[in-house]
Amino acid sequence: MKLWKELTLILAVTIGVSGLAATHVQADTHTAFINQMSQPVLKVSRQNHLYGSVMMAQAALESDWGTSQLSIDAHNYFGVKGNYDGHSITMSTAEANASGSMYNTLAQFKVYPSVKASLTDYAKTLRGGTTWNPFLYQGAWRENAGSYMAATAVVAENYATDQNYAEKLNNIIAEYDLHDLLDRSTATSHDADTSTEVTPGVDYSSYDGSATIKSGTIRFYNGVPTASDKVKSVKTTQLANKKVKVSARGIVTSDQSIWYQVKSGSVTGWVQITDILGLKTN
Numbered sequence: 001m002k003l004w005k006e007l008t009l010i011l012a013v014t015i016g017v018s019g020l021a022a023t024h025v026q027a028d029t030h031t032a033f034i035n036q037m038s039q040p041v042l043k044v045s046r047q048n049h050l051y052g053s054v055m056m057a058q059a060a061l062e063s064d065w066g067t068s069q070l071s072i073d074a075h076n077y078f079g080v081k082g083n084y085d086g087h088s089i090t091m092s093t094a095e096a097n098a099s100g101s102m103y104n105t106l107a108q109f110k111v112y113p114s115v116k117a118s119l120t121d122y123a124k125t126l127r128g129g130t131t132w133n134p135f136l137y138q139g140a141w142r143e144n145a146g147s148y149m150a151a152t153a154v155v156a157e158n159y160a161t162d163q164n165y166a167e168k169l170n171n172i173i174a175e176y177d178l179h180d181l182l183d184r185s186t187a188t189s190h191d192a193d194t195s196t197e198v199t200p201g202v203d204y205s206s207y208d209g210s211a212t213i214k215s216g217t218i219r220f221y222n223g224v225p226t227a228s229d230k231v232k233s234v235k236t237t238q239l240a241n242k243k244v245k246v247s248a249r250g251i252v253t254s255d256q257s258i259w260y261q262v263k264s265g266s267v268t269g270w271v272q273i274t275d276i277l278g279l280k281t282n
Helices: 002-047 052-063 069-074 115-128 148-159 165-175 178-182
Strands: 088-096 102-110 202-213 218-221 233-236 243-252 258-264 267-272 276-281
Touching (some): 002 052, 052 148, 069 102, 165 178
16 A cells, blocks of 8 residues: 555656646747747738737747647748648648537648748738728727737637637737737837838838829828928829829828828829729739
8 A cells, every 4th residue: 555655646746747847848839939930020010000919829829839730831820721922732720610619621721931921921911801801800900909909809700710719819918928028119110111201100001002193183292291290292293193002001190190102103202091092902
């Protein structure tokens, strides 16, 4: 009996030590993933005016902290289906049916050349939505979502079939203090793709798209004008009805007016949203 008790005690201690070691390994893996992804997540989230904490948490959840075969073989950290520049891979995936029950199915997933490409494509989806609804995720944009939890709710509703998706994202963000790490800073002039004057009090984000300038005379600004910063502008009819490249967006925080940086030939400047037609993402 004494020998049995000693063996039981040794076994219990061994199991306890093994469990503790496994916890440490998991924590180290998660920390390494966050350290690896922090800089690219910061850059891409700021460029696109998204919550970096949500981006990081979703990358962690979808890729199982960078250990999934899809993230290893395809740099696909968000489980994005389809093909990227003609490259894809077929893998098994778990989906939920209408009742919430999970089942396995085969699907094609995008293969990315790098981590940055995966993050950028994810951000493009959140900023550009889908072909049938370009504003599908607008509730997750930082100018619309008052907190990261508001953003995760929108992402969960439209991105995943898992009914506990938002809760899982929020738990990851809270456990690893991702809000403090990734959301405290807003976009700067270096983050947005701007080549003209940067105005204080304006939230900038990059934008890859096109539009047509409306007919008539418009004001073409050197930067985004605000009540406290009167940037230079010119009146012009030369851009009337011209198709232009749209490279950035600026939202004035005081009145929420929206401006777009456009380029026509070698000329780059800012116009108000009311002066452009047919705005679309590339």
